[in-house]
Amino acid sequence: MESLSTLRSVNETTPVCSPKYAGIHEMKMELSLLLESLKFHMNCPDSQKTALSGLATILLHSDEAKEIFRKCGGLLFVRTLLTSVDSEQVKVAAIYTLVCAIEHSMLSKKQLCDMSMFRFLYSQLVSEESRKQLKIFSSFVILCLVTNNSEGQMLVRTSHCLDVLVNMFRSNDFKNSLLQPEDSHLLDEIKEEESSLKLWKGIASCLCGCVNNPQSVDNQMICASAFPAALSIIEKTCDQDIIRLILSFISLTVANNENNQERIGLIGGLNVLLQVFHNQVKLLEVHPSRDAMQMMKHIASTIVSCIEDNEDNKLLIADLHITHLLLHALSLDSVDTSTKSQLVNALVLCTESCEKSQKEFIEHNGVPSLVQLMANIQEEEFSKSATYLLHMCLDSQKSNSTWMTPETFNDKQAVEKTTKQPYENVMSPVNYFGFVF
Structure with a gap:
């Protein structure tokens, strides 16, 4: 599955250096300053992006920072910013910051895990105006929210996010980037196919999280409709990463599920x-x-x-x-x-x-x-x-x-x-x- 370190390259505005602090007080002070900067620059997208990038860098490298950020209300503030801002670039920076804040943090994950959050993510996935970059991070937020979380698995289903993810997984829109990425010669086409491939990998990873750990039989049954597409892709591609993701998807979707085992045999x-x-x-x-x-x-x-x-x-x-x-x-x-x-x-x-x-x-x-x-x-x-x-x-x-x-x-x-x-x-x-x- 796609990891945060892998997807970090999608967000080019985020620094990759790890900040050094003398103690918790200094870290808390910097988090507070960056949050204040966000609040005082509500009409300045560039300043907001800079502040969010700084927050993401701190959160990415420190579990203590995640805890401080959650307790001081930073997590909810960035969520509110994400769902209310118009700037696409600020949305991308905000959603990446949330990803950094909730990965491997069960308490932060639970604070974000509600129907309104999933409905917002659903809107980003289905919107034709959303860029692939935003959809990639939206899928990864969903992955973080459903992993080791049965409540998240239930919400991804009842919010219809899972239906959208399955439809995107089996969409013909990804066919060229999945099967023949080497056939493109124009730079713009290559970039577009690379972006599509990253999005498809994010979706595939997300589906794996939706059905497994803990096992969700209801979600497995929904994901079974993607079996024909998965088999068609794995039959034709030579890309080892794509094959590996599809194998994981099939394994987790049939595991301990007799009905899905029969479906995979039947087709x-x-x-x-x-x-x-x-x-x-x-x-x-x-x-x-x-x-x-x-x-x-x-x-x-x-x-x-x-x-x-x-x-x-x-x-x-x-x-x-x-x-x-x-x-x-x-x-x-x-x-x-x-x-x-x-x-x-x-x-x-x-x-x-x-x-x-x-x-x-x-x-x-x-x-x-x-x-x-x-x-x-x-x-x-x-x-x-x-x-x-x-x-x-x-x-x-x-x-x-x-x-x-x-x-x-x-x-x-x-x-x-x-x-x-x-x-x-x-x-x-x-x-x-x-x-x-």
Whole structure:
């Protein structure tokens, strides 16, 4: 997701230097002076911008300043200024100041989190007169207000901000900047596309916050309408940042939500995700890199989110031969231990309670391959996951005479020699499998 440090470059008027103070009293004095400057220059946009830039710089670098600013009424004053001023430039500076004031500050966030604030943000998002810069920061204020805040998630929905964000996410207006930003040659077109891309990333990050931490089932259901657009983009773009954001959006929108899992399966989303994973494996074979491995882990986590506790999707992904592809990825020498652990966890989720995937695991030499990896990788977490996977597939094969082979028993003996813990004491890696973002 977009961070404040990333978005700070959008506001070119804000200094990036960190102010130094001898103590709290000096900081409080400067905050007070800057607020007074705002009050005495209500008809001078340039002076207001300067004062707001100074406030933003102090708030950005100090949690104590955020607390002082809230207690002295600065937060509410800047909010009032934001909702009443006509100057677009002052609005941008004011909303950026609010972002600096509420990020990582729950008390400041709660003070701003009400219906009137969300209605104002809604008006900025839908207004054709609002510049992209203002919409970018409006989306980031929403992200700050909904993160770790169920009340904010409810307000973003009831104020219809969420509907607007979803519609913007899937709008064709972003198509060129998302899919073909390199095709523009004119400076004005390049700047416009860069601005559109920043706005789309802000919207995507905002949607992730609206559905997750805490989980909001109601918001997840609304965001599901953006699945077709998300899949269309991820199918066509090569931009790793865009792919990463869409994977996060899909993961968080289907997580613990059976209806959305079914939707993603129904519209062919698993096929698209598997193709993206396949492309990433090919890229890793040609150009091994840490970024490529991180992306492969991210895709695997997204696929797991779509199939966990969903038998229908497990069957769909089995028909697409996910097990063979995961085994191939595991065999790559360029893949590090952390990534291999994530791939094994994904294999566990794909094969658990799925006879077809278990059979594919056996038929594509999954047992000897994993036994060899266990001999080479002496890590407890990897050993637990691999042991659970091996015993699950071998026990299933043993109980199914239609596809049992004599080699099964030799494979199982090799597993028992390689693993130190008995099968009965092995905890399912499902319990500690998590997202990687």
